[in-house]
Amino acid sequence: xxxxxxxxxxxxxxxxxxxxxxxxxxxxxxxxxxxxxxxxxxxxxxxxxxxxxxxxxxxxxxxxxxxxxxxxxxxxxxxxxxxxxxxxxxxxxxxxxxxxxxxxxxxxxxxxxxxxxxxxxxxxxxxxxxxxxxxxxxxxxxxxxxxxxxxxxxxxxxxxxxxxxxxxxxxxxxxxxxxxxxxxxxxxxxxxxxxxxxxxxxxxxxxxxxxxxxxxxxxxxxxxxxxxxxx
Numbered sequence: 001x002x003x004x005x006x007x008x009x010x011x012x013x014x015x016x017x018x019x020x021x022x023x024x025x026x027x028x029x030x031x032x033x034x035x036x037x038x039x040x041x042x043x044x045x046x047x048x049x050x051x052x053x054x055x056x057x058x059x060x061x062x063x064x065x066x067x068x069x070x071x072x073x074x075x076x077x078x079x080x081x082x083x084x085x086x087x088x089x090x091x092x093x094x095x096x097x098x099x100x101x102x103x104x105x106x107x108x109x110x111x112x113x114x115x116x117x118x119x120x121x122x123x124x125x126x127x128x129x130x131x132x133x134x135x136x137x138x139x140x141x142x143x144x145x146x147x148x149x150x151x152x153x154x155x156x157x158x159x160x161x162x163x164x165x166x167x168x169x170x171x172x173x174x175x176x177x178x179x180x181x182x183x184x185x186x187x188x189x190x191x192x193x194x195x196x197x198x199x200x201x202x203x204x205x206x207x208x209x210x211x212x213x214x215x216x217x218x219x220x221x222x223x224x225x226x227x228x229x230x231x
Contacts, residue, residue, distance in 0.1 A: 026086065027079075027082045027083060027086050029083065029095050029097040030097065032079050032082070032097065033079070033097045033100055033101060036072075036075060036076060036079060036101060036104060039072055039075065040072065040104060040107075043065075043068055043069065043072055046064075046065060046068070047065055047111070049061075050062060050065060062115070062119070069108060069111070069112070072108065073105060073108055076101050076104050076105050076108075077105075079097075079101050080098060080101050080102065083095065083097065083098050083101075102136060102137060103137065103140070105133070105136070105137075106133045106136070106137040106140050106142075106143055107142075109129050109130065109132060109133030109143065110130075110133070110142060110143060110146055112129050113125075113126035113127075113129040113130050113133075113146060113150070114126070114146070116129065117150065117153075117179060118179060119179075119182075120179070120181065120182040121178070121179035121180045121181040121182060121184070122181060122182070123150045123151075123153060123154030123181075124154060126146075126150045127147055127150045127151060127154070130143050130146050130147035130150065131147065134147070153178055155198075155199060155200055155201035156177070156198035156199065156200050156206045156224075157200075158224055160177050160178070161177055161198070161206050161222070161224050163176040163177050164176055164177050164208050164219065164222045165219065165222070166219050166220060166221065166222065167218055167219060168218065168219045169216060169217065169218055169219075170210065170217050173196065173208055173219060177198070177208075180196040180197070180198060180208075181198075181199070184196060184197040184198065184199070184205075185197075192211065192212040192213075193209065193210060193211050193212065193217075193220075194209075194210050194212075194217060195207050195208065195209045195210070195226075196208040196210070197226060197227070200229075202229045203229040203230060204225060204226075204227055204228050204229040204231075205226050205227035206222075206223065206224045206225070206226055207221075207222070207223045207226030207227070208221075208222050209221040209222070209223070
C-alpha cells in the first residue's frame with residue numbers, strides 16, 4: 001500500500017517525538033489497534049447522534065466532531081509511525097495491523113467527504129478528499145465508489161431535477177434531488193422566500209424556489225433553466 005497519504009501526519013508525529021525525547025518502547029500491535037477500534041466506535045456513535053441536528057446545535061456538534069476526528073487521525077498516524085519505527089529496526093515484514101490502521105484513515109476520508117456533501121453540497125471538495133485517500137489506498141473500492149458517485153451527482157441533470165415538485169419542503173427537495181451547494185442558496189427575507197441554485201455541466205443553473213408560510217419553506221416554483229448557459 002502506498003504510504004504517501006500518511007507522510008505529513010507521520011512527519012508531524014516524528015517531530016513531536018524528537019522534540020519531547022520520547023522513549024521508544026516495543027509496540028504491542030494488537031493492543032494498539034484494539035484501542036484505535038474502540039476510539040473509532042465511540043466517535044462514530046457520536047457522529048450518529050449528530051445526524052438530524054440543526055442550527056447552532058448542529059454547528060457546535062460538528063465542530064466538536066471535527067476536532068475529535070483530527071485527534072483520531074493523529075492517533076492513527078502515531079500508531080503507524082511506531083510500527084514503521086519498530087519494523088525498520090527488526091527488519092520484519094509489516095504486520096497486518098499496519099494495513100488495518102491505514103484503512104481506518106481511508107474510512108475517515110470517506111466520512112469527511114460525505115459530510116461535505118450532506119452538510120454543504122460541496123461535491124467538488126468531497127471528490128478531492130476521496131482522491132487524497134486513494135493516493136495511499138488505491139485499491140479501496142469504497143473510496144472508488146464514493147468518488148464515482150460524487151462525480152455523477154455534482155452537476156444537476158434534467159432527469160434528476162424532475163423529482164423536485166411544487167409543495168415540497170426543503171428536506172423533501174434535498175432527499176429527492178440532493179443537497180444544494182451552500183454558496184448556491186439565496187435568501188430574500190423581505191419576501192420570506194429563498195432559492196436553491198444547482199449548477200449544470202453545460203454552464204446553466206437550475207433553480208428551486210421556496211416561499212415561507214407558518215414557519216415552513218415550501219416550493220412554489222421549479223425552473224431547470226433558471227440561468228441559461230452563458231448568461
